[in-house]
Amino acid sequence: MPVASDAAELGRESPPDEPALPINELFVSLQGEGKLAGVPSVFVRTSGCNLRCWFCDSYHTSWEPTGSWLTVEEIIEEVEGFDADHVVLTGGEPMIHDEAMSLLGELGERGYHTTVETNGTIYRDAPIDLASVSPKLASSTPTADLDPDGDGEWADRHEERRIDLGALATLVEEYDHQLKFVVTDRADVTEIESLLDRLRDRAATAISDTDVLLMPEGTTREELAETRTLTAELAQEYGYRYTPRLHVDLWNDEPGT
Ligand SMILES: C[S@@+](CC[C@H](N)C(=O)[O-])C[C@H]1O[C@@H](n2cnc3c(N)ncnc32)[C@H](O)[C@@H]1O
Ligand SMILES: Nc1nc2[nH]cc(C(=O)O)c2c(=O)[nH]1
Ligand code: SF4
Ligand SMILES: [Mg+2]
Numbered sequence: 001m002p003v004a005s006d007a008a009e010l011g012r013e014s015p016p017d018e019p020a021l022p023i024n025e026l027f028v029s030l031q032g033e034g035k036l037a038g039v040p041s042v043f044v045r046t047s048g049c050n051l052r053c054w055f056c057d058s059y060h061t062s063w064e065p066t067g068s069w070l071t072v073e074e075i076i077e078e079v080e081g082f083d084a085d086h087v088v089l090t091g092g093e094p095m096i097h098d099e100a101m102s103l104l105g106e107l108g109e110r111g112y113h114t115t116v117e118t119n120g121t122i123y124r125d126a127p128i129d130l131a132s133v134s135p136k137l138a139s140s141t142p143t144a145d146l147d148p149d150g151d152g153e154w155a156d157r158h159e160e161r162r163i164d165l166g167a168l169a170t171l172v173e174e175y176d177h178q179l180k181f182v183v184t185d186r187a188d189v190t191e192i193e194s195l196l197d198r199l200r201d202r203a204a205t206a207i208s209d210t211d212v213l214l215m216p217e218g219t220t221r222e223e224l225a226e227t228r229t230l231t232a233e234l235a236q237e238y239g240y241r242y243t244p245r246l247h248v249d250l251w252n253d254e255p256g257t
Pocket of ligand 3: 049053056061
């Protein structure tokens with residue numbers, strides 16, 4: 001079973017003087033998504049995001065950001081208390097935080113393999129072993145009918161911000177990467193194809209289809225049951241990779257998994 005440290009108990013309500021991050025969750029589990037699915041990993045989940053996907057499975061980091069401030073040193077201590085050599089920095093959007101870079105530096109120095117889960121709107125230079133980039137498609141936009149929290153107030157801002165071709169190009173140029181797209185229906189693949197065309201024109205590095213992963217949308221087993229078959233068939237049809245959401249299959253929507 002995954003094991004969590006209670007971030008609320010470990011941290012403090014306001015930022016201390018030392019380098020620190022607002023942490024929503026810190027736990028050990030199996031990487032559930034992408035190329036490293038199945039690998040025991042410590043997850044450090046920061047709070048706060050520059051986007052508002054309607055389907056966000058981490059509502060308390062985006063729509064209602066909740067967290068407790070831990071210093072980078074305290075985070076490292078917690079990570080070292082778990083028996084895993086892979087660390088996944090996620091959120092929310094971890095790249096909005098300056099101090100995420102010093103955390104990655106400290107982890108790199110200690111020999112950890114680092115994955116950063118990011119929406120791809122921000123590039124930063126840091127010791128990242130795998131940039132797990134999940135660019136957000138039009139189907140993620142919180143229009144009035146899909147908004148979990150209001151009446152579509154975030155839709156325009158989300159739409160303007162969700163793709164930054166320059167940031168995406170630099171991320172794929174500088175880091176080992178995977179491009180992990182959340183699929184809600186068939187129309188998403190048309191947008192993925194045209195985004196990849198634009199990105200391949202822009203980036204100085206080749207982007208391999210084996211680094212493009214289609215992931216079914218869904219935060220529960222029941223929701224995934226509705227989306228996974230179509231997503232897998234689209235991956236086969238277009239020659240991309242399919243990624244499961246192992247943690248949802250195993251532990252449904254339990255926090256800290
Ligand atoms: C919560 S996000 C945090 C990292 C970053 N903000 C991002 O979106 O990539 C972590 C991963 O979960 C995916 N995700 C979020 N909600 C999802 C849902 N309802 N179904 C499938 N994947 C989801 C995101 O696309 C991303 O790959
Ligand atoms: N087990 C597990 N694997 C994951 N891979 C990416 C996750 C994330 O929320 O970024 C995640 C997560 O929340 N849990
Ligand atoms: S970008 Fe990531 S954290 Fe932000 S709202 Fe979308 S899925 Fe949630
Ligand atoms: Mg998750």
